[in-house]
Amino acid sequence: MTKYGFIADLETFLAHEFEAERPRVTPERCPAEFSGDLTVNCFRLARSLRNNPMKIATRTAEFLTQHPDIVGAETVKAFVNVTLRPEALFRDAVGDEAALLEAARLPGPDRRRVLIEFSAPNTNKPQHLGHVRNNALGSAMASILRRVGHTVTSVNLINDRGIHICKSMVAYQRWGEGRTPASEGIKGDHFVGDFYVLFEKEFQRQVACIRADRPEWRERPAEQLFLETEIGRTAQAMLLAWENGDPEVRRLWETMNAWVIEGFAETYRRMGVVFDKVYRESETYTLGRNVILEGLERGVFHRTDDGAVVIDLDAEKLGTKVVLRRDGTSVYVTQDIGATLLKQEEFQPDLQIWVVGDEQVYHFRVLFAIMRRLGHAWAERLHHMAYGMVNLPSGKMKSREGTVVDADDLFDEMTRLARDATLARAGAQAPADLDRRADAIGMAALKFMLLKVNPRSAIAFDPRASIKFEGDTGPYVMYAYARIASMFRKAPSDLLEQPVNWGVLGTSEERELALRCAEYPGALQRAAAELDASCLAGYLLDLAKAFSRFYRTCPILSAPTPPLRRARIELSARVRNILRDGLRTLTMDVLESM
């Protein structure tokens, strides 16, 4: 991390002065209402130095006042507000560009092999806004972890089997009439999803008939009547046929899955999502069974009177969990046990992360508890990165009520709005790369909206209010970058060849900007440590904001003296490179011109 020169000297001084272990001093930003660049909080030092905060503050101020890097150190309560000499401030904060960008890399011993699983779509319908949040969070997290030096493997586990898949298949058999995505000119996942909807319609119709005939079932939820309907039984029979390897069913399944996966590929391409490894549930779902049977012999699990295999997790306050049904088949958690072991064997990660919605926290607690009971040491390092739902102003997204925000439609809409906004600002001549710009801006706006909030909280997605390119948005950050890029195109080439004298800088906007730049490595590391991309997104907003103020107040290419022009363009270069690095780490593209 970026370290100011005076900090190391202060640490040495304090250790000696108070005869204590060398403290770790982490300066904070000095609040605007006080004069100073940085603040040393002596309340925090009080414990490790075993001394009175006020006394520490007094000594600290005395020491710092005489330090060559410092022009003033003012004590307010136990806060010491430090004003640095400009040479020292800019030298330490932004003097060494390579160091600034590399400082976020963790030392070798702190680097880990991380396996991160995200997306995990079902192959029965297209992806919606909820998946978009998952994809954005997962790929940004993988990228952030990589950026700080971990070795990351990103994994997708496609849920390509099960009763929900059979529903689309049954519907296609009935009403498909040999049509294909190609023949209809429809994206494959949407094509299959339409049949899933047809199935649900027919199922609801049959449920209504049954309820009319059997008044005693009127109160029962539709799902409980699944096997009472003809179409439900057909789907169930198809699932059995699939499991028994019925060639015709398998052929249809292969065909329809291929259509969906082809559609997903396009969705991922537009989002820039890439996986190092893709698993199919159809290949992994049986793996857990043997683990359970083996664990049964070792007494990890036990069989109940009715024949189901369960595990007692009362000690973890998780109750009793069934791991094999009476009929011997696997449940969800059984399948995940198998998949977890497979991933562990294949990649030997130090840490596994799942990016999955918070409605599944219980599932993962159970899964992790079972892995611990099975005796795997690495079970202590399994992590469920739970994120909140995406809701609409009207409430939850519900496929049955048609309120689901489709991912592809949303991308189209964002791109269209970005295109309009670009054209509106372009003047007489539309830019040659309009489409590329619209894609980059639209997707950055969408991703940024999803990434700037804490992953834990539910997001209220208001299509009218959320689709903005002004204020706290991705395009705002991109715009700051584009303005700097534009300056560089206009800068005389010999300007950049001059040596930089940081001492000519010193306005409050310049100081603010440099101090902000110095925080970049910390923002990256915090985002990685807390598995929270919003730390980075929020930081980039703050940096872009600091730049916009600087840009407005301080002439750069038209600054009054050559040394000032030189130093200001160099400071701008730092900002440009951090913005580019940061946006790319969040999986967003930058534009040289907007």
Add this chain to the structure above:
RNA sequence: GCCCCGGUAGCUCAGUUGGAUAGAGCAACGGCCUUCUAAGCCGUCGGUCACAGGUUCGAGUCCUGUCCGGGGUGCCA
């Protein structure tokens, strides 16, 4: 019933291991393009940090209880 997550400005959200007078954006209103891109900048307005106790020199942050919202809760995924 029990467990988990949340509640901060009209709206959407920040708020580092507890630290200074709680901050942004949007919305509303008022300024700033003869100046390096106005997707910008500046200003005004806006707060019982859900509520009540407690711990502490100090609480939006930690503890207890209450209220409200969401999710989950042995053979759906």
